[in-house]
Amino acid sequence: MRGTAPQPATEPGDHPDEVRGHDDVTAESQALTPVEHSPVGALAHDARGGLSNPVMGMLLFLVSEVMFFAGLFAAYFSVRAAAPQWPPADFGDYLHVFPLAGPATAILVLSSFTCQLAVWSIRRDDRNGFVRNLAVTVVLGVVFLVIQGSDYIMLWSEGLTLDSGIYGSTFYTMTGFHGAHVLGGVIMLGVVLYRGMLGQFSARHHDAVEAASLYWHFVDVVWIALFTTLYILPGTPAGG
């Protein structure tokens, strides 16, 4: 991150000319640039190089999201460590990799790849490839949500409910908040897709695409952690 390093006062070449020149934009000369309503309008909003503002903002927001899920994971491992056995008695046989959770995981991971393909496409100015890949991503995201919904219906009917004790509470809270994030991501990508179909993105201007894809990758990574923790991690037998 270049912007974070201490810099000498005037470093030739570090700042574009229009930035250095903004000292000269006076009240009088403003009439010459009627498009810029601000006397410092010529000062680009992300003139310092490095990450663009939207991408940096999204990365920082994702840091807070990581901490939110860290709180949920901390709660999960706290109650798990305090339990005499895990899963608790009568809850041994609910969460299976097949037929639903495993394929759902594969679908979400795949959608991360298609999302990245969309980003690479728009970086090459390939708008058709961008729209195609992003559309596939959105569809895969919706498929994941449908599978998660069916999984919920199945488990709920089998007796694993939110109020059936701590096993159900942790499962539905963690996967539920993740599902809500997937839904948010699908909406975000849907908006980006719509804007893409209107032709609003190009190789030069696609910060929204980069930011939305970062969010989508984050959602994917959280799911991999959740899937590993909830479905793969072996339980603790009684007295173990």
Add this chain to the structure above:
Amino acid sequence: MATTALDHAAPRYRSRSALYDWLTTTDHKKIGIMYVINSFIFFFIGGLLALGVRAELAQPGMQFVDEATYNQLFTMHASAMLFLFVIPMLAGFGNYIVPLQIGAPDMAFPRINALSFWLLPLGGILICSGFLVGGGAAQSGWTEYPPLAGAAYNPGAGTDLWLMAVALIGTSSILGAVNFITTIFKMRAPGMTLFRMPIMVWTMLVTSVLVLLATPVLTSGLMMLFIDRNYGGGFFDPAAGGVAVLWQNIFWFYSHPAVYIMILPAMGIISEILPVFSRKPLFGYKAFIFATAAIGALGFSVWAHHMFTTGQVFLPFFSLMTFLIAVPTGVKMFNWIATLFRGQLTFSTPLIYALGFLTMFLIGGINGAFHAAVPVDFALHDTYYVVAHIHYVLFGGSVFAVFAGIFYWFPKMTGRMLNETLGKVQFVLLFIGFNLTFFPMHQLGLSGMPRRIADYSSSAGWSDLNLVATIGGFVIAIGLLPFLFNVVISLRNGKLAGDDPWEANTLEWATASPPPAYNFDRLPDIRSERPVFDARHGAAAGH
């Protein structure tokens, strides 16, 4: 150096009403001012609730309210003061000042900035609407420990409203933190290197990092408690397999860093004011920055000192880290005192409030440091000694810094000076009232008075000191009247401020008062952390 106001040259937009303009603004200065006004509204609400608490405690017996109402009074007093006054007030200063001090036209994300603000009145209305629902407002203390805060003991909707409101306010803080960090890293003017940034900007940066890492963890806890209360979850219910102390761990993992969220920007304000009114640069600029960063980092390793008496935490580690975190705070004290030392002091209101901060925060720091020793904490946990401590750091510290900041930046925000005499009258009343209220609480705590009780026995020997504290509380309330009067008359008839009434150091004083939209038409050269000082004295110094 003098800056031309741009009013005559600014393009004319289709004129809309001033109200519409303020409600839809994305200008960081207007948003900052709205933050300040909104925070003061909740300061007065929280203050009235505190007066209710003090009135009830003035003498033994139940005189004014019943126990359940009393619980609502102290719970909502703390919630309003912490979540809706101190944190947003300091964020409001940051909003107004940070872009100006780094020479930026606005925050990095102006519309998200507006969203951050508007979540606050929404959360405030939500949390206060608890008074209107059956069962009353939240009443388990601002810490909302389960099982007391669980559905079994607090079935009313007030606690649920509290949980949702705090989640909204937290979201406001998180979005604000994203905005501050991006603004500070990406929007600095040419020449404004990191180690030329004003201390206020540095403290807002560290504060934002704390918000970003701590607040979402509280949000996760709020969600879990909400699920426990409403959907039969079992996170904090041992009967369902949960862990009750889990809430305390999550809560304090946020709320201990949160006390630094509530004091670091206040330290930033003080560090802006002391150099200006001592006519000296801040002593040990870099040491101050590293101390701020150290407080931020250590702040994440001390949360369990609030939980010593649970028996569920590793005492030696948290005790040691708590002692350790006093060190960087001590460094800052030396920074400030050495800045004042041999300075040419002008005792204007901002400096007076800053000196109030220094003395009262010193007491608050020292009376708190004792608690790092586990045996002392065991003896004083949940007594009025702790109430004295937090008020010395939050009122003696943050609130005095807030008033220092108001008197210092009011001229920049409005173009007019606040009345100095009224400001000094207010300071004397606040200072006396504050110490009358909270100093006796040390003794009350040492003689065993628990916090959060609505009544006490007349034979306990606590009656006299409680009466003194109550009188002090009302002196504080009276002390705020000159401030309201001062704001009203100064907005109308205050002395015109000019660009730089204090002959200050930082960039906000290099533009008009109030600054035009997008802040600057030109910037002075930035070659140190005091560019306006350099510009003022540049010719004499031969630059």
